[in-house]
Amino acid sequence: HTKDSLVSAPAPEITETLEGLRIPKRGAKDTTPASLYAHRFTRKPDQVILSFVVMNAGLDPQSIGLILALPSEVTVAYSPYSRAESNYSEHLRASGHEVWTMLPVMTDRYPSDDPGPIGIIGRMPPEEIIRRTHQVMAAVLGSVGFILPPDEAISGQKGTLTPVLDEISARGMLLLSTHPTRSIDQLTTTKGMEEIIRRSDLVLDASLSEAQIRSKLAGVLDAAKEKGEYIVLLSARPQSLQILSEWLKATNLTEPFALAPLSAFYLPKVAPEVKAPEEKGGHGGGEKKDKQSKPTPKKKPKVLPQDQYLKPAEGAKKEGGGH
Numbered sequence: 001h002t003k004d005s006l007v008s009a010p011a012p013e014i015t016e017t018l019e020g021l022r023i024p025k026r027g028a029k030d031t032t033p034a035s036l037y038a039h040r041f042t043r044k045p046d047q048v049i050l051s052f053v054v055m056n057a058g059l060d061p062q063s064i065g066l067i068l069a070l071p072s073e074v075t076v077a078y079s080p081y082s083r084a085e086s087n088y089s090e091h092l093r094a095s096g097h098e099v100w101t102m103l104p105v106m107t108d109r110y111p112s113d114d115p116g117p118i119g120i121i122g123r124m125p126p127e128e129i130i131r132r133t134h135q136v137m138a139a140v141l142g143s144v145g146f147i148l149p150p151d152e153a154i155s156g157q158k159g160t161l162t163p164v165l166d167e168i169s170a171r172g173m174l175l176l177s178t179h180p181t182r183s184i185d186q187l188t189t190t191k192g193m194e195e196i197i198r199r200s201d202l203v204l205d206a207s208l209s210e211a212q213i214r215s216k217l218a219g220v221l222d223a224a225k226e227k228g229e230y231i232v233l234l235s236a237r238p239q240s241l242q243i244l245s246e247w248l249k250a251t252n253l254t255e256p257f258a259l260a261p262l263s264a265f266y267l268p269k270v271a272p273e274v275k276a277p278e279e280k281g282g283h284g285g286g287e288k289k290d291k292q293s294k295p296t297p298k299k300k301p302k303v304l305p306q307d308q309y310l311k312p313a314e315g316a317k318k319e320g321g322g323h
Contacts, residue, residue: 006037007093032171052259107153108153201230205234
């Protein structure tokens, strides 16, 4: 563990056992999994934030090493069907990578493409939907939220997602929709629910052509600058991860661009502190005050819930900030 490591999971204050499953919950003082398990980040108004999200990690252990080599701001969406012996989600979190959970649901190729024994299918009884949702929650510890696959068809089944969204919201977690045409209004009409839902902008490797992947990456910064924020998805295929790694090393992300974890897109923008102009005397300056103003006492940094778990790296100072 280093100063970049995230809180170890499951954190007891936001975990409960229900029917033998350890699942996340809201804790005291509204501590949530979405805040406690997130990669710390402060979003500034003048930033153009860019996020890369690796989908379906954990199914191929060979890809974990490539993901660990990526910057810690890259978010990893773990499959709930990952085998226990290849479950490296805590290794990823220890290196600073924020972890989310892929939500297995009915796709546009159902029934030939079955979402599996804990998948959500249209016209399923609400109690069974909730039972399966809890199983998905228990499968990936330390998850910030859930990601719908780009080819999902479940949001087109009226009312099917409602119990899932209610559980996600009640337990203090987030949802990312990745369908290319589905709006947030089509996902839910519940007031306030839009606060926990965002939409992605681009699937990097929808085509497996290396030339097309590199072409899409070439246009990412322009698209991000135009929109102000940009979420890019890619699969955990070694080839895609290698191409992304090369692009990130070759691309100098300077202001206003900032590489950010996925949870940053759900944060309010924090305005930078404005320093008062220095008072000057003489011609052309402001008036001098007779009395010297008292220095403003320095505020102590706010102690975050996750800080109690984090130990700074040897020789490093402990940092605050983020969620």
